[in-house]
Amino acid sequence: MQLSEATIREIVKQVTARLQPTDSTGVFPTMQQAISAAKQAGQTVRSLSINKREKIISGIRAATLQNSEILSRMAVEETGMGNIPHKILKHNLVAEKTPGTEDIRTVAWSGDNGLTLVEMSPFGVIGAITPSTNPAETIICNTIGMLAGGNTVVFNPHPAAVRTSVFAVEMINRAAQTACGISNIATTVDAPSLESGKIMMSHPDIALLVATGGPGLVDAVLKSGKRGIGAGAGNPPVLVDETADLQKAALHIINGATFDNNLPCIAEKAIVAVEEIADELMRFMVNENCYHATAAEIAKLEKVVFVTDTRADNVHNERSIPKALNRNCVGKSAADLLKIIGITANARCIVFEGEKEHPFIAEELMMPILGMVRTRDFAAAVETSLWLEHGYRHSAHIHSKNVDRITNYAKTLDTAILVKNAPSYAALGFGGEGFCTFTIASRTGEGLTSAATFTKQRRCVMSESLCIR
Numbered sequence: 001m002q003l004s005e006a007t008i009r010e011i012v013k014q015v016t017a018r019l020q021p022t023d024s025t026g027v028f029p030t031m032q033q034a035i036s037a038a039k040q041a042g043q044t045v046r047s048l049s050i051n052k053r054e055k056i057i058s059g060i061r062a063a064t065l066q067n068s069e070i071l072s073r074m075a076v077e078e079t080g081m082g083n084i085p086h087k088i089l090k091h092n093l094v095a096e097k098t099p100g101t102e103d104i105r106t107v108a109w110s111g112d113n114g115l116t117l118v119e120m121s122p123f124g125v126i127g128a129i130t131p132s133t134n135p136a137e138t139i140i141c142n143t144i145g146m147l148a149g150g151n152t153v154v155f156n157p158h159p160a161a162v163r164t165s166v167f168a169v170e171m172i173n174r175a176a177q178t179a180c181g182i183s184n185i186a187t188t189v190d191a192p193s194l195e196s197g198k199i200m201m202s203h204p205d206i207a208l209l210v211a212t213g214g215p216g217l218v219d220a221v222l223k224s225g226k227r228g229i230g231a232g233a234g235n236p237p238v239l240v241d242e243t244a245d246l247q248k249a250a251l252h253i254i255n256g257a258t259f260d261n262n263l264p265c266i267a268e269k270a271i272v273a274v275e276e277i278a279d280e281l282m283r284f285m286v287n288e289n290c291y292h293a294t295a296a297e298i299a300k301l302e303k304v305v306f307v308t309d310t311r312a313d314n315v316h317n318e319r320s321i322p323k324a325l326n327r328n329c330v331g332k333s334a335a336d337l338l339k340i341i342g343i344t345a346n347a348r349c350i351v352f353e354g355e356k357e358h359p360f361i362a363e364e365l366m367m368p369i370l371g372m373v374r375t376r377d378f379a380a381a382v383e384t385s386l387w388l389e390h391g392y393r394h395s396a397h398i399h400s401k402n403v404d405r406i407t408n409y410a411k412t413l414d415t416a417i418l419v420k421n422a423p424s425y426a427a428l429g430f431g432g433e434g435f436c437t438f439t440i441a442s443r444t445g446e447g448l449t450s451a452a453t454f455t456k457q458r459r460c461v462m463s464e465s466l467c468i469r
């Protein structure tokens, strides 16, 4: 008897699955294997009670808190970006404030014609691509939300953060094993690449793609032909007007802009200050241990922060110069950046004044370098902020006591996140109300993602009965 190719493939798949140890930690040599293991685990997850899903999530939260320092050290050592104390805060935040199954809600209508429910159901296997800037935070946050929604997930992490990402995936599976004897709720490959990402994006078993990263990644996911959630780049301006408490504004702006050395996509990237208070704001920022750089010093920094890049795909809009960020400068401390240009100063942030078109102001640097643009009045400040946000509709912040102005700014900027009179990280639930996420779907409009985002809606109708009013 001759077996068909499809039958042989099915037999190989089943034998391979049996050979996989039940305590697999989710890391595979190929993307195909990672997807197939997550698919198989998905069948088990579908049969779990919601209570059991929650038990696994509690295990992931506890493991994250326990390993938060290790994960933070690993990320800083591997990527050379950010700082350990802030990364510990970020991991703790993810563990404590990422929503679990309580986010999955049912909507019901009951009346003369019976009972109709809309329930949130899993997509199945989700393909998630994660950044180097918050590698483990994103993996843990995505897994909690996706599992709460009843899904399993395959990650294609940033190659520059592979060790940290693999550690996070292994930690998650160990927690799931301990809680419920399940493995492979999250899987990945041991050597992620653009190629493994492409395999994921076109694989028939991937029902939904979730992209957290820069514009190139989000473009690729949205062109894939699959449903995609795009959490892309931002360039958050922070507007300060003459009604603001300037001392507080300066402290909040510098706290936000220096958090994890300015790596978060929501962090303040440019200041827009009205003329009347611009000098005073600058003085308060200098009092917060900022280094007020001269034009010559900024010009020197510019030569090291940017490198020539002739890749066509780097020119993503009309502002783009044929230059790319020097990855050795991204996520470095202000003191380290100053050292490169021969200045010894233990400053928290480098501040300077410039035109909105200055590349340190117009481009997303992810470094504690904050340029201030001066405008004649509030209306001009809103216009400048809108230009600086470049239509990403990601994040914008404001310090003002005038509610009408705040409303005007919020409506005009139309961003997924708008923080008023607080550091940007308040938006993540850090010193602000609300839940935490590390995937802010600015590009595709879901906003701050949570378990509910990773579900599809299904309507279930019972006609002429089950209404018991």
Ligand code: NAD
Pocket (backbone or CB within 6 Å): 129, 130, 131, 132, 133, 134, 156, 157, 158, 159, 193, 194, 197, 198, 212, 213, 214, 215, 216, 217, 220, 230, 231, 232, 233, 234, 264, 265, 364, 438, 439, 440, 441, 442
């Ligand atoms: P990056 O875009 O370099 O990489 C992100 C991921 O996408 C990596 O896994 C990378 O390998 C992959 N990738 C990159 N280009 C790709 C392409 N063309 N096709 C397929 N995969 C591709 O991002 P990064 O430097 O690690 O992270 C910083 C960027 O991500 C910043 O722009 C930041 O604003 C953004 N970010 C956004 C959010 C959000 O929630 N909106 C969160 C974190 C980071």
